[in-house]
Amino acid sequence: MYRFKNLTRFTHRTATKFTPTPFSLRHLATAGDAVAPPTAGLGPTKKPDKPRVVVLGSGWAGCRLMKGIDTSIYDVVCVSPRNHMVFTPLLASTCVGTLEFRSVAEPIGRIQPAISHEPGSFFFLANCVGLDSKNHEVHCQTITDGLQTLDPWDFKISYDKLVIASGAEASTFGIKGVKEHAIFLREVHHAQEIRRKLLLNLMLSDVPGVSEEEKRRLLHCVVVGGGPTGVEFSGELSDFIMRDVHQRYTHVQDYIHVTLIEANDILSSFDDRLRVYATTQLTKSGVRLVRGTVKDVQPKKIVLSDGTDVPYGLLVWSTGVGPSAFVRNIDLPKAPGGRIGVDDWLRVPSTPDIFAIGDCSGYLESTGKPTLPALAQVAEREGKYLAQLLNKIGKEGGGYANGGGDMELGAPFVYKHLGSMATVGSYKALVDLRQSKEAKGLSIAGFTSWFIWRSAYLTRVVSWRNRFYVAINWLTTFVFGRDISRI
Amino acid sequence: MYRFKNLTRFTHRTATKFTPTPFSLRHLATAGDAVAPPTAGLGPTKKPDKPRVVVLGSGWAGCRLMKGIDTSIYDVVCVSPRNHMVFTPLLASTCVGTLEFRSVAEPIGRIQPAISHEPGSFFFLANCVGLDSKNHEVHCQTITDGLQTLDPWDFKISYDKLVIASGAEASTFGIKGVKEHAIFLREVHHAQEIRRKLLLNLMLSDVPGVSEEEKRRLLHCVVVGGGPTGVEFSGELSDFIMRDVHQRYTHVQDYIHVTLIEANDILSSFDDRLRVYATTQLTKSGVRLVRGTVKDVQPKKIVLSDGTDVPYGLLVWSTGVGPSAFVRNIDLPKAPGGRIGVDDWLRVPSTPDIFAIGDCSGYLESTGKPTLPALAQVAEREGKYLAQLLNKIGKEGGGYANGGGDMELGAPFVYKHLGSMATVGSYKALVDLRQSKEAKGLSIAGFTSWFIWRSAYLTRVVSWRNRFYVAINWLTTFVFGRDISRI
Structure with a gap:
């Protein structure tokens, strides 16, 4: 996971304004190089374009959110290293042939069809490698495994609302091997x-x-x-x-x-x-x-x-x-256990328009609530709640960047097992x-x-x-x- | 395909008698080494054991043959780098998702169940790397791709009847790249x-x-x-x-x-x-x-x-x-086009108990018959014919090594498109x-x-x-x- 190594450095220089020269194919000199500021991408949205929700991840939380987003209000852009959601509770059955692999994989294009055909909605097969919350941008790098003739390249996406649903990593407890x-x-x-x-x-x-x-x-x-x-x-x-x-x-x-x-x-x-x-x-x-x-x-x-x-x-x-390298390195407040800290409405406080759901997020200590278990059930419920919240914000005209800050959000998220x-x-x-x-x-x-x-x-x-x-x-x-x- | 490089040398020293020390795990020093004579394997059959048919390959020809072999007469041993047959006519449909991959793959254990449970019948995931026709033995090397903790090892199998059905290789016409x-x-x-x-x-x-x-x-x-x-x-x-x-x-x-x-x-x-x-x-x-x-x-x-x-x-x-490296290097008479030459009964003449079917075999010039096209249809028909021929030989008591040499074989193989x-x-x-x-x-x-x-x-x-x-x-x-x- 070399691409996270330089993340700290990267987030420190995010004040630099990028000069967007769209549609030029950049090749990184070597894979181990520092991730340079991307030169192409999706710029900020302007009315009458719809505001853009950027979703990082395609697990239970991200996919449930995308399913629930009202695409007449928002454009949806999903960034994930895989183009499908895995129905994890049945994954064990595929190892021995009880189920086929294909039966537990759900293409994102079927979960939220807008990403297939709406002009402003996209799915990008990429990793998020940096966040520039000041400029409302995420920096991404394409996944090109198995395609030796193409080096990965960087691009940026401006968001109106950012939902981090990038999940967690398997724990090894530092055990060697x-x-x-x-x-x-x-x-x-x-x-x-x-x-x-x-x-x-x-x-x-x-x-x-x-x-x-x-x-x-x-x-x-x-x-x-x-x-x-x-x-x-x-x-x-x-x-x-x-x-x-x-x-x-x-x-x-x-x-x-x-x-x-x-x-x-x-x-x-x-x-x-x-x-x-x-x-x-x-x-x-x-x-x-x-x-x-x-x-x-x-x-x-x-x-x-x-x-x-x-x-x-x-x-x-x-x-x-446990928390992934991306979550460990990201410059956002943390909850106990190293997860991204959120408030009662699943917002990341102090940075506008950023939300976190699923295994990568946890309640901030200030909320007084315990960290929820890393379950599909929790992630799904959070995705559903946040989709409704974002739809409400969008409907009331707060969908664009820095919009809806002083809006009445309604009931906070409550998890019922x-x-x-x-x-x-x-x-x-x-x-x-x-x-x-x-x-x-x-x-x-x-x-x-x-x-x-x-x-x-x-x-x-x-x-x-x-x-x-x-x-x-x-x-x-x-x-x-x-x-x-x-x- | 390094393992074929040393085949000529290997077949030249086949006169050496192996000292079988069964069940000792041998590790090759480096993958590029010459293939040394194997030390473990299946020795010659003796009455009252059933005679052993060894089949090299699991394509249309080999699988149709195995399906037709009477396992009350013979033990069947299949050596192939894959444990399933591919239903090739439908393979193109799997590339775009019209069919699932699993739907066109048929496990050999389902085609010939005897290899799963008969004490003398086996499937070995291996490549054949040499033939010692004098001693009625084939030399094999296991496939261990993806299992980095285990080096491939060699073993030998004595055959009573050997059926070469190892198929052909895609032609590149020597075009670079x-x-x-x-x-x-x-x-x-x-x-x-x-x-x-x-x-x-x-x-x-x-x-x-x-x-x-x-x-x-x-x-x-x-x-x-x-x-x-x-x-x-x-x-x-x-x-x-x-x-x-x-x-x-x-x-x-x-x-x-x-x-x-x-x-x-x-x-x-x-x-x-x-x-x-x-x-x-x-x-x-x-x-x-x-x-x-x-x-x-x-x-x-x-x-x-x-x-x-x-x-x-x-x-x-x-x-x-075109012919595979294994077929090109094997020390058997060749038909036009470099295939293994067979007579009207699909036997390799001058070497007893060896047969060749499918894309790897062709009629010898002496038969006066044209080479049959490399089609599933031809391979399948040959497999079916040879299974019947071997069953007939076995029934009449000629199943063991060097048996049935002067037997009346009946009608030769005729291909009808x-x-x-x-x-x-x-x-x-x-x-x-x-x-x-x-x-x-x-x-x-x-x-x-x-x-x-x-x-x-x-x-x-x-x-x-x-x-x-x-x-x-x-x-x-x-x-x-x-x-x-x-x-």
Whole structure:
């Protein structure tokens, strides 16, 4: 992530006024160079043009916001390194072929069609590399991975309202080797990598010349982190092993094992009774639960803090998230935990027209409210709220830069937790409908929960097209088993 | 393809007898080293074990053969760098999202389930790197791409019958830069690369800072080769542009163009009337047909032999196939065109128990028969024939090494062409049911042909699962348009 290295320097010289020479293709001398001020871009809006909302990110928060923005009031410009939203709760299922990758990816152009055809609305495949709040501008750099004939180039976008929804980064707790050897489970390409590695290991372990010990190592799948992602992935893996490996990789079926490592309790946010149920269920499915802390990650083994060596063939890391380099370096007030600090209306105070939602934002200490958990549910609710707020501001004529500052904003954002769900494999799931860990309320586990889990997510999938595909994928997995072609 | 470099040396020292020390993991010192004799593997079969058929490759020929092999007579061992068969006639449709990648890939374990669970049948993800016909052995090296913690290792497999079905390589005619800058269209990963590049170019061309000229270059899709693959891909591209780009990438819709370059006539094997129809249809859909020969391929442009520069953003190369490095280097008699020479029964004469089918094989001059075209149809028919022949040999007790040499083999292989089909986009296709270019017979073009094209391929798709998915994909493309998420 070299492009963040020079961010501090960059934001310090933002007072310089750029001379826009639009449509000239700039080539950076070397990729490691400092990011120079961009020379092309979208300049400030002027009436009768619509005011411009710039959204950084295309996760739950950003996409829900874009969906809700009234495009008769605003032009929408989205800047993100990926052109789709990932339906994260179902990502674990794609690693083992229960679902296709395409079924959990929703193109942004379908979520907010205006970016495809409105003359002033755009999607830019780029990273935001700097913010010039004084001039109401963001500085961006294109993503050109895989296109070796084109260097990335810089451009700037003037915003009337800026929504930072750039999300968080997977936490590694400074443990050496995690980034090099473990795979996270946050993007579609992570799921693709896990799938390719799992299938490769299954095939390699069957080739003559592999020792028994090496076979056991190759087929040892280790998951670090016992939150919903880690538990759901372990459950999916054990389903895959019990049904598909036993049928399609008979030669090596006795060598494959799943271990879930967690420092504390698994699913700590769930009801005690549900946690016991999950533990029993996972153990029954052959998942080994290990309580431990990882000290070091090496290419073929991890070392726990008690000195135990755990050899692995596949290592999936899901120990939660922390602020990204972009958020750490940005020159805005911070909330506890290093997130961008917002007030009750999700505004970044003291800098006009900037809002932050989702995992990258948190309540400022001055609000007296606790930081909300990094959940899709929170991000989505914030996106929805902010879209309504921006629409209201726009309708009342405050949509342009520095407009609407002294407007009555209405009710602040209030988060109401609707409950948590997690599947543990074998057609079993947990549904915890209590509003907090201390509150009373319904919490159930088993097949009924699993049915609720599936139905709930199916209705949450954004488009009818993907809803249809997810249902079809589930049906074919049930009838034909999971797909095992390594493409 | 370094692993073929040392093949000659390797086959010359094959007289050395290996000392098998099974299940020891060998690491090659460096990837560029000569391939040393393997130390582990599957030794010769002995009664009461079943005789072993080793199949090199998992294309149309190899897979049809494996499907037809009677596994109560033989054990089947397949060696291939990919664990699935690609349904090549529908590959072009996956590049633009009409079909999902998974729908055209068929896992070998589904084609021949014995390799998944029979104790003596296997699939090995490996390349064959040498043949020791004297000792009835093949030498293989594992594929470990993407698994940096494991070096490839060598192993050997003793065969009773060896079927070489390793296919051919895309021809570049020695033109500089083709391998570096053009994308072929033969494997699923090629289609994935084309798709990613096309979507990336569409997005990049919309970013501020791109000159008009660069925009035109980025969105210029050039296809070299006017055979069925090139024509079908051009047709799919123009469908994608006319429907999906015009709807989803309105900002850049006027910049995207498709050019098809062919040195002679397009679809030269088809009826003249059909060729005229195809030309008219493609031109109507906006595909520019250029008659020319490519002299040089550079990162951003190709140079034709008349000196014209053709800037491109995406270059797809489909000018037919020629013998692969493995086939060129193997020490077996050759047919005209450099293919492995076979007799009327698809046997490699003078070396017992070796057969060759599909694009890698051709009739020896002594048979007086012409080389068959490199078509899925030919490969599939050969695979089917050889499976029956091997079953017959096995049933009569000649399945083991050096068995069945003086057996009556029955009718030789005769190829009867069933006709050719190609789609040109816009729900139009060509169906040429004549047995050869000179023969009389039915040849039709238009919507009816397109309907025949779709129905025929749908029935040819190997498994019910994929048949179902292809139908569903076609339906959703029709209803919702093509998917544009770049994952």
